[in-house]
Amino acid sequence: MPNPVDLLRQHWGYNAFRPMQAEIIDSVLAGNDTLGLMATGGGKSLTFQIPALMLDGLTIVVTPLISLMKDQVDNLLSHGIRAYFLHSGLSRRESRLAIDKCRLGKARMLYVSPEKLQSKNFIAQLRELPVKLIVVDEAHCISQWGYDFRPPYLRISDLRTIFPSAPLLALTASATPEVVDDIKAQLHFRTGNATFRLTFNRTNLSYIARNCDFKEEQLVRILSRTEGCGIVYVRSRKRSKLIADTLRRAGISADHYHAGLSPEEKNDKQNRWKSDTTRIMVATTAFGMGIDKPDVRIVVHYDPPTSLEEYYQEAGRAGRDGLPSWAVSLVTPSTDKGLLTRRLNDTFPPKDFMRLTYERLCVFLDVAMGEGYQQVFEFNINAFCTRFKQAVIPTDSAMKLLSRAGYIDYIEEMATRSRLMVLMNRNELYNLRLDDECERVFQFVLRHYTGIFADYEHISEPFIASSLDLTERTVYESLLKLGRLHVIHYIPHKSTPYVMFTRSREPVKDLIFPKEIYENRRIQMERRIAAMKHFLFDDTTCRVSTLLSYFGEHSDSPCGKCDVCRNAKRPHHGNRPQTSKQIEQSVAYALSHHPSGLTINELSHYLGLPMETIVPAVRILLDSGAITRDPITTRLTPR
Numbered sequence: 001m002p003n004p005v006d007l008l009r010q011h012w013g014y015n016a017f018r019p020m021q022a023e024i025i026d027s028v029l030a031g032n033d034t035l036g037l038m039a040t041g042g043g044k045s046l047t048f049q050i051p052a053l054m055l056d057g058l059t060i061v062v063t064p065l066i067s068l069m070k071d072q073v074d075n076l077l078s079h080g081i082r083a084y085f086l087h088s089g090l091s092r093r094e095s096r097l098a099i100d101k102c103r104l105g106k107a108r109m110l111y112v113s114p115e116k117l118q119s120k121n122f123i124a125q126l127r128e129l130p131v132k133l134i135v136v137d138e139a140h141c142i143s144q145w146g147y148d149f150r151p152p153y154l155r156i157s158d159l160r161t162i163f164p165s166a167p168l169l170a171l172t173a174s175a176t177p178e179v180v181d182d183i184k185a186q187l188h189f190r191t192g193n194a195t196f197r198l199t200f201n202r203t204n205l206s207y208i209a210r211n212c213d214f215k216e217e218q219l220v221r222i223l224s225r226t227e228g229c230g231i232v233y234v235r236s237r238k239r240s241k242l243i244a245d246t247l248r249r250a251g252i253s254a255d256h257y258h259a260g261l262s263p264e265e266k267n268d269k270q271n272r273w274k275s276d277t278t279r280i281m282v283a284t285t286a287f288g289m290g291i292d293k294p295d296v297r298i299v300v301h302y303d304p305p306t307s308l309e310e311y312y313q314e315a316g317r318a319g320r321d322g323l324p325s326w327a328v329s330l331v332t333p334s335t336d337k338g339l340l341t342r343r344l345n346d347t348f349p350p351k352d353f354m355r356l357t358y359e360r361l362c363v364f365l366d367v368a369m370g371e372g373y374q375q376v377f378e379f380n381i382n383a384f385c386t387r388f389k390q391a392v393i394p395t396d397s398a399m400k401l402l403s404r405a406g407y408i409d410y411i412e413e414m415a416t417r418s419r420l421m422v423l424m425n426r427n428e429l430y431n432l433r434l435d436d437e438c439e440r441v442f443q444f445v446l447r448h449y450t451g452i453f454a455d456y457e458h459i460s461e462p463f464i465a466s467s468l469d470l471t472e473r474t475v476y477e478s479l480l481k482l483g484r485l486h487v488i489h490y491i492p493h494k495s496t497p498y499v500m501f502t503r504s505r506e507p508v509k510d511l512i513f514p515k516e517i518y519e520n521r522r523i524q525m526e527r528r529i530a531a532m533k534h535f536l537f538d539d540t541t542c543r544v545s546t547l548l549s550y551f552g553e554h555s556d557s558p559c560g561k562c563d564v565c566r567n568a569k570r571p572h573h574g575n576r577p578q579t580s581k582q583i584e585q586s587v588a589y590a591l592s593h594h595p596s597g598l599t600i601n602e603l604s605h606y607l608g609l610p611m612e613t614i615v616p617a618v619r620i621l622l623d624s625g626a627i628t629r630d631p632i633t634t635r636l637t638p639r
Contacts, residue, residue: 002053005017011053012046018046020038020198024047025046027194028167028169029054032193032194033167033187034194035139035169035170035184035193036169036172036195037174037175037198038173044137044173048135049109056130057132058107058108058132059109059134060110060131060135061109062111062112062114062134062137065138066113069111069113073109076109081109083107084101084107084111086112086122087116091489091491097455099129105130118152123162131163132166134159134160134163134167138172139170140175142182143183145178146175146179152409153186154186157187160187170187173312175551180195199553200312204324205315206327206561206562208327209329210328210329210330212602215332216243219246220252222328223247226326227297228295228296228297230298232247232280232283233285233300234303235284235285237260240258254278254279254280255280257283257287258283258284259284264417270287274293295323296319296320297325297326298318298325300328300329302330303336303339304532306528307528307529308528308547311532329536337533340532344525344526345394347525348397349394349401351513353394354513358398358407358511360384360388361399361499362505364388367501367505374502378497378498379410379497381395401518405517406502406503408501408502409499417458417459419458420445420456420459420479420483420489421456423486423487429487432485437474438481441464441470441474441478442488444468445464456489461493541564542565543562543563544558583613583614583617587607587614587617591638594606596635596637597630597635598636599634603636625639627639
């Protein structure tokens with residue numbers, strides 16, 4: 001058996017493992033069921049990719065993120081390691097090819113979405129494969145207490161029955177002790193299992209919650225005073241573009257990213273950011289998973305996440321190289337507290353609304369009573385909501401809850417890149433007669449996508465069109481024509497949600513939403529939101545201590561670097577100044593740390609003092625000449 005370090009050096013160019021990687025690998029190779037809790041950027045993927053190269057057989061990797069699945073397979077292929085992925089967006093021909101490659105021993109890893117495990121046909125095909133290791137990525141999704149519970153994950157236990165001798169490795173970046181226990185129970189961990197937990201304390205990260213009424217101004221100010229690339233997380237697609245436009249107008253290199261972009265747009269934006277052509281990416285939560293960029297210096301949360309699990313994963317994308325970095329949250333307590341509470345109500349709409357949504361869904365898709373079982377439909381939620389005059393956010397939540405209750409399978413985004421494979425052999429191609437445009441397109445494809453005789457290759461119609469000075473429509477029609485002639489199998493790109501009915505349509509009165517699906521999860525979300533509020537709005541407790549306590553880890557002492565700890569080091573020792581002299585000292589101290597100046601309003605937020613107590617102190621300092629005031633910008637600066 002090859003040495004793990006030799007494989008690490010050969011395929012990835014590293015001379016040593018990161019903390020905890022080697023221990024997890026050794027546990028897996030010893031045949032133990034293993035749970036790895038590793039922070040974002042801790043190198044989770046290597047803990048199963050190395051064993052996959054060492055074991056004599058196939059490794060099945062179950063992951064809920066199709067984009068991450070694609071990124072990891074592409075990355076493995078670039079390192080000379082054969083791997084395939086399967087999800088519901090692939091054609092039957094593509095799926096069959098991937099299974100055949102695995103059966104013939106021409107692949108080390110097969111990535112699958114949890115939804116694939118619901119297919120009896122797929123399970124039958126799996127039985128023929130030499131599976132030696134089962135990996136569950138984002139393992140918190142299997143827990144009813146996890147922040148993204150997905151019922152299809154419960155089918156993973158079927159793999160344990162089919163491959164009883166294969167060890168199981170479960171991985172996640174963030175899980176409370178309650179979730180850890182539930183993961184092990186749901187995955188039927190065997191006796192002698194091992195758990196490896198990296199500390200949740202990222203010592204190079206400084207956590208800061210900045211109170212502000214005007215977030216855009218504060219964001220521009222923060223990014224103008226920091227160096228290096230960063231991510232700004234927002235909670236709406238529309239806002240991602242608006243904020244990116246604002247940053248560009250302020251002279252900051254920025255772009256926006258969300259799940260609704262085409263695969264080509266996503267790749268282009270990611271590549272420009274990864275190559276530092278774009279400095280700041282303003283994005284929804286769709287951005288960041290699987291992107292290995294170690295030198296992110298700052299992550300800003302413009303909108304508050306609904307849980308510390310989400311926050312930790314997103315903030316953890318800063319400083320993966322171990323250098324000092326910042327995780328900044330912009331908060332307006334008067335509005336953000338209410339926003340978090342509204343998210344709870346939007347996530348768990350009334351049950352009558354869910355029943356009405358189900359009935360209207362059946363009408364929208366023309367599914368008759370007693371019909372629909374195993375049927376798949378493309379689903380445009382915006383068209384649905386427009387037709388029935390429903391709000392999009394609670395409707396989306398109702399669809400997810402109907403999915404968790406087992407009535408439908410709702411996949412929100414199924415973005416796929418265009419791809420094709422040549423069906424004819426080379427001898428048949430010599431006798432092929434095509435029109436000029438088809439011939440030009442086909443010859444270009446043959447020259448630039450060399451692997452298309454053996455496997456599907458991703459293609460870019462815009463790239464082909466610009467290279468040949470043709471319209472994208474012409475390229476698209478030429479490829480369709482080649483497909484009709486059975487020269488190629490062409491699958492155009494699309495980004496469409498879909499719905500599959502997992503059971504026949506039922507009367508609305510018969511719909512049941514179990515307590516563990518609705519009431520229990522609502523209570524759990526209430527707790528998570530309360531913890532998030534405590535982290536963001538409590539200015540008396542070290543933020544690292546709050547974070548570690550939530551994840552069941554003890555903190556020996558305050559971090560000394562978060563905004564709470566820094567405030568405690570000020571002259572008033574963490575207590576609000578009471579005397580006029582103390583207030584003067586606090587104002588002078590604040591301005592000495594902001595040489596470019598602060599307005600009265602900003603001083604008020606920074607010190608946590610009302611305006612009326614600050615103004616007299618400012619006047620005294622101005623009269624004494626200790627500070628100055630710009631008559632145009634009204635900013636106060638130390639002399």
